[in-house]
Amino acid sequence: xxxxxxxxxxNFSKTKEPKGVRKPSKGALRFVVQKHAASHLHYDFRLEIxxxxxxxxxxxxxxxxxxxxxxxxxxxxxxxxxxxFEGTIPKGxxxxxxxxxWDIGTYHAExxxxxxxxxxxxxxxxxxxxxxxxxxxGKLKGSYHLFSIKDDKQWLLMxxxxxxxxxxxxxANSILTGRxxxxxxxxxxxxxxxxxxKTKTVSKEQKEEEKMAHASKSDGQFSGDDLTDAIKLERxxxxxxxxxxxxxxxxxxxxxxxxxxxYDGYRAMxxxxxxxxxxxxxxxxxxxxxxxxxxxxxxGIPQDMVIDGEIVVENDNGKSNFxxxxxxxxxxxxxxxxxxxxxxxxFQGYDLRGLDLLLRKKILKAVLPGIDxxxxxxxxxxHGHIAYETAKKNHGEGIxxxxxxxxxxxxxxxxxxxxxxxxxxxxxxxxxFTEPQGSRxxxxxxLCGYYQGDDLIYSGKVGSGYTERTLVDLRKRLDRLERKSxxxxxxxxxxxxxxxxxxxxxxxxxxxxxxxxxxxxxVFLGLRDDKNPKxxxxxxxxxxxxxxxxxxRILDEKKDTFRVEFSNLDKIFWPKENISKxxxxxxxxxxxxxxxxxxxxxxxSLRRTPDGIHSDxxxxxxxxxxxxxxxxxxxxxxxxxxxxxxxxxxxxxETLLFLANWGxxxxxxxSSRVGSLNNPDYIIFDLDPKGAPMRNIVKxxxxxxxxxxxxxxxxxxxxxxxxxxxxxxxxxxxYTYEQTREFSHLISQMVHRDLPDITSLERxxxxxxxxxxxxxxxxxxxxxxxxxxxxxxREGAGVSTPLDWxxxxxxxxxxxxxxxxVPQRIREKGDLWKDFFNDAVDLKLILEKI
Numbered sequence: 001x002x003x004x005x006x007x008x009x010x011n012f013s014k015t016k017e018p019k020g021v022r023k024p025s026k027g028a029l030r031f032v033v034q035k036h037a038a039s040h041l042h043y044d045f046r047l048e049i050x051x052x053x054x055x056x057x058x059x060x061x062x063x064x065x066x067x068x069x070x071x072x073x074x075x076x077x078x079x080x081x082x083x084x085f086e087g088t089i090p091k092g093x094x095x096x097x098x099x100x101x102w103d104i105g106t107y108h109a110e111x112x113x114x115x116x117x118x119x120x121x122x123x124x125x126x127x128x129x130x131x132x133x134x135x136x137x138g139k140l141k142g143s144y145h146l147f148s149i150k151d152d153k154q155w156l157l158m159x160x161x162x163x164x165x166x167x168x169x170x171x172a173n174s175i176l177t178g179r180x181x182x183x184x185x186x187x188x189x190x191x192x193x194x195x196x197x198k199t200k201t202v203s204k205e206q207k208e209e210e211k212m213a214h215a216s217k218s219d220g221q222f223s224g225d226d227l228t229d230a231i232k233l234e235r236x237x238x239x240x241x242x243x244x245x246x247x248x249x250x251x252x253x254x255x256x257x258x259x260x261x262x263y264d265g266y267r268a269m270x271x272x273x274x275x276x277x278x279x280x281x282x283x284x285x286x287x288x289x290x291x292x293x294x295x296x297x298x299x300g301i302p303q304d305m306v307i308d309g310e311i312v313v314e315n316d317n318g319k320s321n322f323x324x325x326x327x328x329x330x331x332x333x334x335x336x337x338x339x340x341x342x343x344x345x346x347f348q349g350y351d352l353r354g355l356d357l358l359l360r361k362k363i364l365k366a367v368l369p370g371i372d373x374x375x376x377x378x379x380x381x382x383h384g385h386i387a388y389e390t391a392k393k394n395h396g397e398g399i400x401x402x403x404x405x406x407x408x409x410x411x412x413x414x415x416x417x418x419x420x421x422x423x424x425x426x427x428x429x430x431x432x433f434t435e436p437q438g439s440r441x442x443x444x445x446x447l448c449g450y451y452q453g454d455d456l457i458y459s460g461k462v463g464s465g466y467t468e469r470t471l472v473d474l475r476k477r478l479d480r481l482e483r484k485s486x487x488x489x490x491x492x493x494x495x496x497x498x499x500x501x502x503x504x505x506x507x508x509x510x511x512x513x514x515x516x517x518x519x520x521x522x523v524f525l526g527l528r529d530d531k532n533p534k535x536x537x538x539x540x541x542x543x544x545x546x547x548x549x550x551x552x553r554i555l556d557e558k559k560d561t562f563r564v565e566f567s568n569l570d571k572i573f574w575p576k577e578n579i580s581k582x583x584x585x586x587x588x589x590x591x592x593x594x595x596x597x598x599x600x601x602x603x604x605s606l607r608r609t610p611d612g613i614h615s616d617x618x619x620x621x622x623x624x625x626x627x628x629x630x631x632x633x634x635x636x637x638x639x640x641x642x643x644x645x646x647x648x649x650x651x652x653x654e655t656l657l658f659l660a661n662w663g664x665x666x667x668x669x670x671s672s673r674v675g676s677l678n679n680p681d682y683i684i685f686d687l688d689p690k691g692a693p694m695r696n697i698v699k700x701x702x703x704x705x706x707x708x709x710x711x712x713x714x715x716x717x718x719x720x721x722x723x724x725x726x727x728x729x730x731x732x733x734x735y736t737y738e739q740t741r742e743f744s745h746l747i748s749q750m751v752h753r754d755l756p757d758i759t760s761l762e763r764x765x766x767x768x769x770x771x772x773x774x775x776x777x778x779x780x781x782x783x784x785x786x787x788x789x790x791x792x793x794r795e796g797a798g799v800s801t802p803l804d805w806x807x808x809x810x811x812x813x814x815x816x817x818x819x820x821x822v823p824q825r826i827r828e829k830g831d832l833w834k835d836f837f838n839d840a841v842d843l844k845l846i847l848e849k850i
Contacts, residue, residue, distance in 0.1 A: 003020035003021070003022060003052060003076075003077055004020070005076040005077075006020040006076045006077060006078055006079065007019065007020040009076070009094040009095075010093065010094055011093060014090055015089050015090060015093050015094075016085075016087055016089075017082065017085060017089065018081035018082055018085065019079065019081075020077075020079045021079055021081070022051040022052055022079070022080075023079070023080045023081075024051050025048060025049075025050065025119045027115065028106040028107075028108065028115055029047070029048045029049070029106060029107055029108065029118050029119065029122065030048045030080075030083060030104070030105070030106050030107070031045075031046060031048065031104070031105060031106070031107045031133075031135060031137065032046050032053070032083045032084070032101060032103070033046070033061075033062060033102045033103040033104070033137075033139075033140065034046070034085070034086075034099050034100060034102060035061070035099070035100040035102040035181075036057075036095065036097060036098075036099050036100075037097045037098045037099075037100075037181050038089075038095050038096060038097035039097070041059075042057050042058060042059045042061075043057070043058045043059075043062065043102065044056070044057055044058070044075075045057075045058050045062065045072060045146075045157060046078060046082070046083070047107065047122070047131070047133065048080065048083075049119065049122045049123060049126055050119060050122075050123055051080065052077040052078065052079060053077060053078040053079065053080060053082055054077055055076065055077060055078050056072035056073060056075065056146065056157065057075050058070050058071070058072045058073075058157055062144070062157060062159070062170075063158075063159055063167075064140075064159055064164065064165060064167055064168050064169075064170070065159060065165065065167040066158065066159040066160060066161045066165040068159070069156045069157070069158045070156065070158065071154065071155075071156065071157075072146060072155040072157040073153060073154060073155070074148075074152055074153055074154075083104065084101055084104065084176065084227070084228070085099060085101070086100055086101045086174060086176060086177070086184060087099060087184065088184065088185050098181050098185045099184075100173075100174045100179070100180075100181060100184055101174050101175055101177075102139070102170075102174065102175060103137045103138055103139040103140050103170075103175050104137060104138065104175055104176065104232065105135060105136045105137030105138060105140070105232050106136050106137075106232065107133045107134060107135045107136060107137075108133065108134055108136075109121040109122055109125065109132070109133060109134075110132040110133055110134050110143055110160070111132075116734035129147060129148035129152060129155075130145075130146075130147045131145065131146040131147065132144075132145050132160070133145075133146075136232075136234055137175075137232075138232070138349045139170045139171065139175060140170075141164045141234075142159070142160065142162040142163065142164035142165070143159070143160025143161070143164075143165075144157065144159055144160060145157070145158050145159075145160055175348070175349065176348065177348070178302060178303060178348065226355075226359055226362070226363060227350055229354060229355060230347075230350040230351060230352050230354065230355060231350065231351040231354060232349055232350060232351075233346070233350070233351050236271075236273050236304060236346075237306060237345070237346055237351070238271055238273075238278075239284075240269065240306060240345060240346075240410045240411070241269070241282060241283075241284065241410060241411035242267055242269060242282050242308050242410075242411070243408055243409045243410060243411070243412060243413075243417060244282075244412065244413035244414070244417070245400055245413070245414075245417035245418055245419040246413055246414065246415050246417065246418055246419070247418070247419055247421070247539050248401075248418045248419070249420075250420065251384040251385050251387070251388035251399065251401075251420050252384045252385070252401070253382060253383055253384050253385055254382065255381065255382040256403060256404055256405070257382070257384065257402060257403055257404060258357070258358070258379040258380065258381050258401070258404050259380050259381075259383070259384050259387035259388075259399050259400070259401050259402075260342055260378070260379045260400045261340075261377065261391065261396060261400070262391070262397045262398040262399050262400050262419055262420075262421070263310040263312050263320055263340055263377075263397070264320040264321070264322045264396075264397040265310045265311050265312035265313070265320055265322065265325055265340075266281065266287070266310065266311045266312075266325065266530050267281070267282045267308075267309075267310055267530065268280060268281060268282075268287055268310065268311050268339070269282075269306060269307070269308055269309075270294075270298055270305070270306070270307040270309060270339065270341070271305075271306050272298060272301050272303070272304060272305045272306070272307070273304050274304070275299060275300050275301060275302060276299060277294075277295045277298040277299050277301070278295075279291060279294060279295055279311070281530040282530055282531065283530060283531060285529075285530065287311065290328075291311055291328070291337060293337050293373065294311060294338075294373065297339075297371045297372075297374055298371070298374060301369055303347065303348050303367060304346070304347070304348055304349070305344060305346060305347050305348075305367065306344070306345040306346035307341045307343070307344050307345070307364065307368075308341070308342060308343040308344070308345060308408075309339050309340050309341040309342055309343075309377070310339070310340050310342070311325065311337070311338070311339055312338055312340060313325040313328055313334070313335035313336065314335055314336050314338060315335055315336075317394075318394075319394065319395055319396070320397070321335060322507060322525050322526050323525060325337075325526075326527060336373070337373060338373045338374070338375055339373060339375070340375050340376075340377045341364060341368055341374060341375065341376055341377060342361070342364075342376075342377035342379075343357075343360055343361065343364065344360050344361075344363055344364040344367070345360075345408055345410075347363060347367060352408070353407060353408035353410065354408075355407070356404065356405045356406070356407070357402055357405065357406050357407075357408075358404050358405070360408065361379070364376065379402075381404065384399065384401055384420070387399045388422070391422060392422050396422060397421065397422060397423060398419060398420050398421040398423070399419075399420050400418070400419050400420075401417070401418040401419075401420065402416065402417050402418075403416040403417075423509055424509060424510055424513075425507065425508065425509045425510075426450075426508055426510065426513070426519070426539055427505050427506065427507055427508070427528055427531060427536050428448035428449060428450055428459055428462075428505070428506050428508055428519075428536065429448060429450060429451065429502045429504070429506075429533045429536050430446050430447070430448055430478070430500060430502065430503075430504045430506055431447050431448065431449050431456055431486065431487040431488050431499065431500065431502050432486065432487075432488075432497050432498055432500055433445065433447060433474075433475075433498050433500065434447070434461070434494055434495070434496050434497055435496035436471070440471065441468060441471050441472055441475075442466075442468075442470075442471030442472045442473075442474055442475040443466075443471055443475050444463065445461040445462055445463035446461065446462045446463075446474075446506060446524065447460075447461050447488075447492060447494070447497065448461070448462055448506055448508070448519075448522075449487075449488055449502075450536050450537050450538050451533070451534055451535075451536055451537050452489075452537065452538075456489060456502055457488065457489055457490075458488045458490060458491070458492050459518055459519055459538075460518045461494065461522075462506065462508060462519075462523070462524050464524065465508075465509075465523035465524035465525060466524055470524075477504065478498070478500050478504070481500040481501045482498055482499065482500055483499050483500060483501050484499065485499060486499050487499060487500075487501065487502045502533050503533060504527055504533075505527065505528040505529070505531055505533055506524060506525075506526070506527060506528070507524075507525040507526050507527070507528050508522045508523060508524060508525060509522070509523050509525060510522040510523065513538065563628065563654055564657050564658045565661075566582075566585060566657075566661050567661065569581055569582030569585070570582065571611075571612070572612060573609070573612040573613060573665065573793075574612065574613055574797050575612070575614070577796070577797055579797050579819060581660075581661075581663075583819065584660050584665055584791060584819075585660045587791065587819050587822075588657060588659075588660045588791075589653065590823050591789050591823060591826060592656055592657075593653075594826055594831050595656070595667070595787060595788065595789040595790070596651075596653065596656065598669065598787050598788050598789075598833075599650045599651070599656070599667065599787060600650070600651045600673075601649060601651065601673040601674045601675065602649070602650075602669035602670045602671075602672070602673050602674075603634060603636055603647035603648070603649060603669070603670045603674070603677075604647065604648045604649065604650050604667065604668060604669055604670075604784075605619060605620075605621055605647075605668045605669075605784040606619065606620040606621070606623070606648065606659065606662070606664050606668070607619050607664060607665070607666045607668055608620055608662060608664055609663055609664075609665050609666075610662070610663030613665070613793040613794060613795070617663075621645055621647060622646055622647075623646055623647070623648045624645070624646035627648060627658070630654070631648060631655055631658060632648070632650075632651055632655065633646045633647060633648055633649060634646070634647050634649050634674055635647075636677060649674065650667070650669070665791050665792070665793040666721075666786050666790050666791060666792055666793055667786065667787045667790040668784035668785065668786060668787065668790075669784060669787050670781075670782065670784060671737075671740075671779065672733065672737075672781070673733070677781070678736055678737065678781065679733040679734055679735060679736065679737075680731070680733065680735075680737055680740050680779065681730060681731060681732070681733040681837065681840065682728045682729065682730050682731060682836075683728065683729050683731055683740045683743060683744050683779055684726060684727075684728055684778045684785055685727040685728070685729075685744060685747070685748065685774065685775075685776070686720075686724065686726055686773075686774075686775035686776075686778045686785065687700050687701055687704075687724050687726070687727065687772050687773075687774065687775075688772065688773040688775050689723050689724050689772055689773075690765060690768060690769065690771065690772075690773050691770045692758065692770055692771055692772045694810075694812065694814075695810055696758040696771075696772055697724065697725055697772055698808055698809060698810060698812060699755065699758065700755060700758065700772045700774075701717060701725050701727060701808050702808060703751050703754055704747070704751050705717075705727070705805060705808075707747060707750050707751060707754075708727075708729065708747070711846050711849050711850065712846075712849075713729050713846055714729065714730065714835075714839035714841070715727055715728070715729050716728045716729070716802065716832075716833050716836055717802070717803050717805060718788050718800050718801055718802045718803060718833075719798070719799075719800055719801045719803065719814050719817050720786065720792070720800055721790060721791065721792030721794070721798040721799055721800035721817075722792055722794055722798060722814075723814060725808070728836075729841065730836050730837055730839050731840055731841055731842075731843055732840045732841065732842050732843075733840075734842075735843050737779060737780050739843065740779045740843070741776060741777065741779040741780060743843055743846075743847070744776035744778075744779050745776040746850070748761060748774035748776045752774060758771055758772055759771055759772045759773075759774055760772070760773050760774070761773075761774055761776075763777075786800045787800065788800055788801075788802055788833060789801070789802075789822070791819060796818055797820070798814070798815065798817060799817050799818055799819060799822040801817035801822055801825070802831070802832040803832065804829075804832060
């Protein structure tokens with residue numbers, strides 16, 4: 001039933017229901033069951049099919065008993081925006097009454113595991129009036145069948161026979177918010193921290209203004225719209241580990257960043273499920289028995305959540321004390337135990353990690369209950385220097401800087417989170433100790449070190465910071481770990497040494513770490529048991545700040561220090577142009593943010609020319625055992641390989657610069673990404689001149705654009721970096737390489753038909769001399785072409801450069817796009833392909849026009 005019927009039944013100036021607009025289906029199809037207290041209580045069962053919610057009214061609701069058949073009345077289609085509508089339709093309006101999102105999730109056609117085919121299968125099932133689907137919701141799971149019993153109006157809904165056909169009853173309240181009808185009827189706009197909703201009458205414009213304001217400020221409220229981009233999960237995530245911050249050398253000011261307190265405690269995930277709390281350390285250890293007061297405080301919270309935070313013990317002035325935290329079990333009256341919550345990863349079935357940080361914090365502040373020892377971690381925006389000076393004045397440990405729009409990267413250390421320390425601190429692994437001298441008890445000094453690969457490197461001895469009790473306790477623990485040989489790669493020369501197995505980690509503060517890796521003036525703060533000793537290395541700033549006006553420092557992300565060890569930077573790669581290897585590295589560093597979107601998650605076929613453009617060079621695909629461990633790789637079998645090989649994946653600037661240092665002047669990615677390797681997301685038209693004049697290359701490109709324009713296909717053009725042009729069209733990654741190659745061949749035939757005198761489809765060079773070769777065979781799994789913005793190892797140091805179509809004329813000079821001109825061109829024009837992947841087309845729909 002068309003959406004016109006939905007729209008004509010409603011007065012949108014009175015009801016908050018969304019207007020009926022068809023939206024194309026993307027990815028997995030979705031479903032919703034809305035419990036509707038209208039004139040008669042019923043359930044609305046809705047399936048996404050072809051851009052609308054096809055709907056049935058089910059008076060008694062779905063059952064998990066496969067022997068029970070429910071009457072389902074086929075009603076008008078609803079728009080996709082209705083899928084999370086929860087609120088009250090005014091009395092007197094069509095369907096007046098309260099609507100609850102009783103269940104929501106994704107589904108697929110029974111027997112089908114190809115998401116790209118689901119929509120067509122469901123259209124056919126609907127036409128046949130016999131629907132069999134597998135639901136993946138919060139309540140409804142497994143097979144469900146719908147079939148008509150009288151024309152198209154009356155249907156039956158029943159549970160299919162599977163493991164979920166258990167006859168169990170379902171929870172009555174909203175799957176989104178946990179509310180009942182009474183709570184929903186009081187207002188449906190805003191979720192408050194007291195778990196109630198507050199009614200507000202606002203215009204659409206006001207709503208947008210509020211949304212923008214909320215995006216920059218956590219104000220303790222959030223609406224259902226905020227969960228639009230969250231992903232529904234089938235199970236509670238009990239295995240997530242925290243995101244980690246990268247050390248930087250100084251505070252900075254930046255409006256795109258927020259600044260939080262750096263707490264001196266134990267990082268912990270609070271997993272709340274079925275009103276029970278589990279505290280998990282960053283390494284997966286349970287903290288429940290160690291800090292039961294926190295667990296007891298959070299037990300009973302009705303919503304399932306995963307919260308990221310830090311456990312600390314504070315003195316009367318609110319300053320955290322790590323040593324008190326360590327000894328809290330023995331002395332619980334010393335200081336106040338608290339859990340500072342600074343992020344939320346999961347809420348009521350929804351994965352929030354893909355939401356922007358500020359939105360996550362807004363949700364966290366809204367749902368966090370008022371508990372004395374569970375505290376929301378506040379933040380400031382933009383002014384890192386003020387935050388740093390405040391922390392310094394309060395004798396704090398430092399601050400954490402976070403990108404305000406960053407996503408949450410589970411179990412990864414990223415540069416979206418930076419830590420700026422006031423006091424230099426570092427964990428070190430204990431590898432031995434010395435005997436005490438004079439009246440001192442226990443130990444003399446700890447011998448500490450850090451890991452460099454598999455080697456434990458000695459960093460110095462620590463003789464201060466101990467209480468008498470700590471000295472005795474340390475001796476007892478260390479005696480149990482004593483061994484005969486030194487665990488250090490190079491053992492220190494000290495008297496009366498006892499070697500121990502490197503199992504314990506000491507938290508230390510010091511004045512500096514020397515160039516040789518030794519600590520100056522180290523002081524013992526306590527032991528850590530929330531980390532793995534093998535993780536402990538020298539912590540150096542990987543992001544450095546640059547000076548700005550007023551001697552302040554600002555974040556300059558192009559000045560990061562890298563793990564890449566550069567070599568032979570003066571080696572000349574282009575003798576005629578006097579361009580060196582260092583120039584290549586500098587070029588790729590300057591344009592990394594523009595090239596990386598076209599490289600990420602794509603296997604790279606490495607063309608290495610380490611001796612410059614006049615050497616033969618070589619292609620390398622398999623990098624197994626040849627690249628550093630931090631470089632991402634993927635074992636893949638390409639069509640041309642008999643066995644799986646290890647391909648390099650270039651996801652970041654460090655890897656890009658590693659490739660440049662390795663002699664990869666040219667960057668060659670696959671046309672598909674990891675996760676959909678058999679389905680390219682663009683089609684290539686390689687206009688290879690083979691001696692053809694420039695005017696014919698231009699004429700061929702213009703004809704190709706003319707053909708694609710008639711089909712309403714967005715086309716993007718770039719120079720090859722040599723003598724030709726490349727035209728790309730973005731496609732949805734749901735078709736095979738063979739299908740995309742056939743499409744390229746078909747379009748190329750249409751171009752050749754109109755330009756037979758200047759173009760050719762002949763593969764043999766001798767048969768197409770002087771003509772533009774329409775090379776459609778570049779579209780194949782494992783085949784690669786120079787990336788956009790890639791240098792080419794040819795005379796002139798050309799760059800494969802994106803063009804405006806109006807630049808493709810007889811005045812086009814391909815030599816004008818090179819290593820010296822392109823960086824400035826980017827600064828002036830930006831990325832001409834920035835909308836490339838947003839313009840992806842569906843080949844089937846295009847073929848229907850031909």
